[in-house]
Every structure is written in structure tokens, then in C-alpha cells.
Amino acid sequence: xxxxxxxxxxxAVLFAIGTTGVFLRRNLITILLSIxxxxxxxxxxxxxxxxAAGDMDGQxxxxxxxxxxxxxxxxxxxxIIALFRHRESLNPDAFTSLxx
Amino acid sequence: MLALIPLFPxxxxxxxxxxxRRLSKGVSGGLASLAMLASFGVSAVAVWQLAGxxxxxxxxxxxxYTWIASGDxxxxxxxxxxxxxxxxxxxxTGIGSLIHIYSTAYMHEETDGEFARYFSYLNLFAAFMLxxxxxxxxxxxxxxxxxxxxxxxxxxxFWFRKRSASDAGKKAFIVNRVGDYAFILGMLSVFxxxxxxxxxxxxxxxxALPPEAxxxxxxxAALLLFIGxxxxxxxxxxxxxxxxxxxxxxxxxxxxxxxxxxTAGVYMIGRNAVxxxxxxxxxxxxxxxxxxxxxxxxxxxxVQNDIKRVLAYSTVSQLGYMFLAMGVGAFGAGIxxxxxxxxxxxxxxxxxxxxxHALHGEQDLRNMxxxxxxxxxxxxxxxxxxxxxxxxxxxxGFFSKDEILFExxxxxxxxxxxxxxLTALLTATYMFRLVYxxxxxxxxxxxxxxxxxxxxPPAMALVLIVLAxxxxxxxxxxxxxxxxxxxxxxxxxxPAFEAPxxxxxxxxxxxxxxxxxxxxxxxxxxxxxEASHEALEVALMGVSSAVALSGIxxxxxxWIRRRQVADNMVRExxxxxRLLLNKYYVxxxxxxxxxxxIKVASEEGLWRWFDVRVIDGAVNGTGAVVDAGASLLRRLQxxxxxSYASSLLVGVLLILGYYLWR
Numbered sequence: 001x002x003x004x005x006x007x008x009x010x011x012a013v014l015f016a017i018g019t020t021g022v023f024l025r026r027n028l029i030t031i032l033l034s035i036x037x038x039x040x041x042x043x044x045x046x047x048x049x050x051x052a053a054g055d056m057d058g059q060x061x062x063x064x065x066x067x068x069x070x071x072x073x074x075x076x077x078x079x080i081i082a083l084f085r086h087r088e089s090l091n092p093d094a095f096t097s098l099x100x
Numbered sequence: 101m102l103a104l105i106p107l108f109p110x111x112x113x114x115x116x117x118x119x120x121r122r123l124s125k126g127v128s129g130g131l132a133s134l135a136m137l138a139s140f141g142v143s144a145v146a147v148w149q150l151a152g153x154x155x156x157x158x159x160x161x162x163x164x165y166t167w168i169a170s171g172d173x174x175x176x177x178x179x180x181x182x183x184x185x186x187x188x189x190x191x192x193t194g195i196g197s198l199i200h201i202y203s204t205a206y207m208h209e210e211t212d213g214e215f216a217r218y219f220s221y222l223n224l225f226a227a228f229m230l231x232x233x234x235x236x237x238x239x240x241x242x243x244x245x246x247x248x249x250x251x252x253x254x255x256x257x258f259w260f261r262k263r264s265a266s267d268a269g270k271k272a273f274i275v276n277r278v279g280d281y282a283f284i285l286g287m288l289s290v291f292x293x294x295x296x297x298x299x300x301x302x303x304x305x306x307x308a309l310p311p312e313a314x315x316x317x318x319x320x321a322a323l324l325l326f327i328g329x330x331x332x333x334x335x336x337x338x339x340x341x342x343x344x345x346x347x348x349x350x351x352x353x354x355x356x357x358x359x360x361x362x363t364a365g366v367y368m369i370g371r372n373a374v375x376x377x378x379x380x381x382x383x384x385x386x387x388x389x390x391x392x393x394x395x396x397x398x399x400x401x402x403v404q405n406d407i408k409r410v411l412a413y414s415t416v417s418q419l420g421y422m423f424l425a426m427g428v429g430a431f432g433a434g435i436x437x438x439x440x441x442x443x444x445x446x447x448x449x450x451x452x453x454x455x456x457h458a459l460h461g462e463q464d465l466r467n468m469x470x471x472x473x474x475x476x477x478x479x480x481x482x483x484x485x486x487x488x489x490x491x492x493x494x495x496x497g498f499f500s501k502d503e504i505l506f507e508x509x510x511x512x513x514x515x516x517x518x519x520x521x522l523t524a525l526l527t528a529t530y531m532f533r534l535v536y537x538x539x540x541x542x543x544x545x546x547x548x549x550x551x552x553x554x555x556x557p558p559a560m561a562l563v564l565i566v567l568a569x570x571x572x573x574x575x576x577x578x579x580x581x582x583x584x585x586x587x588x589x590x591x592x593x594x595p596a597f598e599a600p601x602x603x604x605x606x607x608x609x610x611x612x613x614x615x616x617x618x619x620x621x622x623x624x625x626x627x628x629x630e631a632s633h634e635a636l637e638v639a640l641m642g643v644s645s646a647v648a649l650s651g652i653x654x655x656x657x658x659w660i661r662r663r664q665v666a667d668n669m670v671r672e673x674x675x676x677x678r679l680l681l682n683k684y685y686v687x688x689x690x691x692x693x694x695x696x697x698i699k700v701a702s703e704e705g706l707w708r709w710f711d712v713r714v715i716d717g718a719v720n721g722t723g724a725v726v727d728a729g730a731s732l733l734r735r736l737q738x739x740x741x742x743s744y745a746s747s748l749l750v751g752v753l754l755i756l757g758y759y760l761w762r
Contacts, residue, residue, distance in 0.1 A: 019749065023742055096739030 014041035028080045028090045031089030032073065040068045101146060102162040105189060107231035109196075110140040112223035120216020128212075129204035130553040132219035136200045136226060147186040155597055156185055159300075168239070175297060180236035184370055184596035187368065187435060187589075188233035192360050196226045198563045199355040202450055205559035206351050206457060218349070219256060225251035229360050233367060234756045237296040238287045241368070243738045245283065245332065248361045256348040264536040268344040275341040279331015286324030290375070293317050294521060300600045303374040326386055329365025334416050335393045335423055340687055342416055343554045344439030346408040350453030353408060358449050365559060366422040366438050373431045373597035387508075389428025391519040394420030396684065398526035404532070404681040405465050407452045410534050414489065415445055416505035421504055424520060430507030431597045432590040436578050437500035439589070442489040443574045444497055447567035448531075450481035454556040454564065457537060462545060465534070470543035474553040475570030479539045481564040486535050488571040490528035491648040492643070498648070502588075503580065506640050509635070519645055528651025536659040569748035582634040583641070612693060626705045 045063045050058015061066025112135030162180040232244025257269025292453035292553040294305040334342035345357045394417045425434030488495040509517040579585025
């Protein structure tokens, strides 16, 4: 059986990849995908912890996270479309008009 | 029932102050006068009942409610009528009613609204004055004390569109505040000493102590109260506001600045006679200040050219007499003079008002003269007032002034007696100067349109005649024993100047009262002593009559017979004349010594430094700090999503790191 630590390492690597993507990519859609990767990294660690503890809680909360992620993708994509219509650009640096 | 006395004028004030604008002059003036007359009626009934009681039990008290209850301090809002306040309420409501009636004619040229405003102030004044004299404790007296000060301010500045009038009002108010401050301190030190503020309780507590040998706590309390009195009663050093107060309408000068309010200080000392007579040091100060004020104001009155200012200085001078009497312990004599003075000074002021009215506002003596024929009623009544104040035998001023001088002499204050005599001479001189310059000699004015002058209208004439009768007869209740009379007022007032505990029936017998201050005249005890006393009194009367008559004769000589004498004197002694004409430069002195430093300190110190730098600086500084901080913080808000996300990340890492490596 694969020990818990391995799962966690994979999860951490995935999370780091997602985080790096959020910070380095210049495309809103890619950033959204990176966020999904981060969420799935978290899901992985939940499931791993649930399995190690021997109950269903980890899996249950993972379903919740997946639901939220689906909703987030829907809303996020809609926002991105709206933003694109506004500026003809997907670069997040184009949307800084909130600053004073 | 006592509460009704101030309540009537108060009701008059409320009506005139709220509805006055819509009432006609007849209604508002009539209402105000009626309120005063009603108050006078109630006062008369109350005093009548008081007179029906046994002499040592003559006190009526009415507790309205508990005003202040805080620990040991228990102050009732209570009115108390005794012999002293009985005299005062009769003077206030009696003279007050007359002056209200006079005012209905005098103020007739004002618009309806102004007319009602005038009467509402006048009624409010009467209400406060009655609270002052009826109040049974220091705080309630203080309510009246402040209230009359307020009304005085309002009435001096009645014609507030005139710059000098509103300035005079402010001056009166501010100078009075100085005295009021001392009065409060005096009140507090009385409370600190005796733990009570009720007049009777204080008197009882003081009576248990021996008179102070040095200048101790009682003397200090009495001195502070006296300083309060110098403010309200226009004595040195706080007298300067009274001559300026003549900017107000003339009936106001008569009522407030001659007959009633300015006597509040004298009344207050009389009310606290026991306290003051236990403070001999303070009493000496009171006597000296009184005599000095009398003399100084008399000399100034000699050269002033404004008819009302002469009378104002005369008032200051007469108040000085009253304080002299209080200071030598002759409380009865002081109150007697207060009472007679109210008649003749009100008469003189109202007479001068009639002159001013006839001449349409002319107040300068140099522009009068020869009015005797044209204003007969005014002339004769004014003359009676002048004779009364000058101290011609038989009239009211003679008896009261003479009693003061006699008591001063008997108490051993020879210098003060001499000053008093000198003042009596001055009084006779400047009063008759006033009479001669106003009514005698050739006419020095054109009159309105050069035409015929109108004497006082009926309402004014009636009041003048009533007051003239009063000026003649008011003294007759105090004819001294020495000339075959009986000083009823003295006997009546005597218990009021003693502590309640000492008011034993035997005190009614005059012999035992000898120890009490101020009753030496009757209480000399031994027959022989009394006889020599009476001889002395008659002799002194002769002296003061001679002084009064020679003053009148001197005035006649200088201002009627040889007009050039006065001018010669002015030419010979220009420095003295200028000094007197400019009132010893006291106003200028106060201005330089007090007003200007305060102004400079206020402008440079309080305004330009404290207000602008410190207070405004603190406010603006707060703003500047926030502004600077915000302009630093705003750099954090870049609008870039990724910079927010990276700070989020850094934060998360820091928190995680903290927990991991803790």
C-alpha cells in the first residue's frame, strides 16, 4: 500500500504547479485552469487523509469541492467573457482600473 | 401667598414676551402696570399681616419645593418675608408700579413690538428683584441677583441699534460679572464655614461665635460678599458701569439704576447683618469704601454736563452713604436711606425724563435753561426731589442722611463723618447746579421747531406728583427721638438684623439691645447718656442743615447770581476741572490696566497662539497625519490581481511558517 506521505507529496507538487500557473501565466483562462489544478491538489489530499483515517469524510468533502469548482468554472468563464468584451484582452494586467 | 408677589410680574413678562407683538400699546403697557399693581397689593397685604404679629416673631416663610438635595446640602426654594424684606418689597413694587405707569407715557413713541419688549423686560426685572429680596437663602438670592443683572443689561441696551447703548449694556454686564464671581466665592466660603446657606441658619451660626479679632474666615466671607455688592451697587472699584448705564431709557435708570437694583448690595449686607457685624475688619473696609465712593462720585457729579449722568453720579454717591452706614454698623440707617433715596432719586430721574421728553431727547445741560415756566409740574416736583436729596430739614433725605452721619459720628469714625459732611455739601451743590442750569436762567435751546414745550403728559405728571409727596413724607416714619419723633422704621427693622435665637422678647426693650451694632442711638441705656446723645444729635443736625443750605446757597451764587464765577473757576483750575470732567480717568485707567491687557492676551495669546496654533494645529495635524498615511497606504492598492494574490500567498506562507517552526 502506498503510504500517505506519497499522496501528500503529489498533492503538494500539484498545488505548487497550480500556484505557479496563477502567478506566471498571462491568460485569464489559463489562470482559471491553474486554479482548478490547485483545487484538485487539495481534493487529492482530502481523499488521501480520508483513506488514511478510514472514514468517508474526505470523499464527501471532495464532492463538495468538485461542485463548487464546477460552479466556479461556470461563473469564472462568464466573467472572463464579459471582461474580454470590455477590453478585447485576456491579460489580467489590463484590468487594473480598480486602483486609485 | 408670598410666591404670588414675584409671580404677577412674571406672568406679565410671559404674556408680553410671547403675545406682545400683537397687543396694542394700551394693552401691553396696561397689563404690565396692572401686574405690578397686583404685586404691590399682595405685598401690602402680606406686610400688613406681618405687622399684626408680635415683633420678635415677624417672619413668614413659604417653602415652594426642595430645590437642591445633595448629601448634607439641602436647599429649599423658599421665600421669607421679614421686616427687612417687607421694606424692600414695598419699595420695589410701589416705586416699580409708578415707574411702569410713567413708562406707558414715556415710551409711547416706540412701535408696538418694541413697547411690549420694553414692558416684558421691566416686568421680568421686577420678578427677579422680588425673588432677590424674598429669597430665604443665598442661592435663591443669587438667582434674583443674576436675573436683575440680566434685565439691567437688556434694558441698558434697549436701543441696541445705538452703538453706545449696546456697549454700555455689555460694560454693565461684564463689570457685574466680576462682582458676581466674588459673590459666589463669598457664598461658598459661607457654606464652607457654616455648612448652610439659609440666611437665618447662617445668622444663628455666626451669632454663636465671638466677633473676629483679626481678619479670619468670617471676615473673608463677608469681604467677598461685599465685593459682590460693589459690583451690583456701583461702589469703588466696580462703579464705572453705572454712569454708562444711563444709555437706557430714563424710566429704567430710575427704577433699576437708582431706586431698586443698585440697592441690592445694601440689602444683601443688611440681610447678613449678623455675619458682617462679626467681621469688624470687613466692616471698616465697607465704611471706608462707602465714604470714598460718596465723596468721589460727588466731586465728579459737580462738573458733568449730561443731566442723567449727574444723577447717575449722585446715585453712586448716595449708595456710598448707604454703605458707609452699613460699614459703621448702622444697618437700620442704611436701609432707611435706601428707602428714602428710592423716592427722591426715582423722582429726580423721572423728572429729568420729563425734561428730556419735552426737549425731544436733549440731555445736555448746556442746551437747557429757563424751563421753569414751560414745564411747571416737572420743575416743582424736580425741585422737591432736589431739596430732599440735598438734605433740607423736614424732608425725607434729611432724616435718613442725618441718621447715617450721626451714627458714623457716634461710632467714632470722625474722619468718615467729615467725608460724609463734605459729600453732603457737594450733594446740595451739584443738585442745585442741576436745577439752576436746567430750569433757571435764560433759555439756551430752540425747542422743537422753536415752539412751545409740552409739560409731562397726565400719566407722567401723576407719577411725579406721587413721588414728590413721597419724597417729602417718606422720611417721617423715621424722625429721630431727639427732635420729638419716634423712629418707627428703626424699631421695625431692628429684629431683622439679629440672629433668630437672639430675637427674645426682651430684645424688644431697647435697653438690652445696646450691645447690638447699630442701635446705639436708642440703646445708650442711662438717661443722662441719652440726653447728651440727643443734644449731640440735634447739634449734628444743625451742622448738616447748615451744610445743606450753604451748598444750595453756593450753587445759587455760582450758577444764578454770578454766572462768570463758574467759568472763572474752570479757567483758574483747568487741570482739576479736566480731571473731574474725565471722571478721574478711571475708565481710561481700567482700560489700560485691565481691558487692554486682556484684549492683547486674548488676541495674541489665546487667539493667534492657542486657538490658531494649538487647537487648529491639532485638528489640522490630525488631518495631515491621516493624509500622509493614506498616501503611503494607497500604493498597496495597485489594481493588479496578481499582486494581491502574491501578497495573499506570502501571508499564507508566513502564517504556515510560523506554525511549523514555532
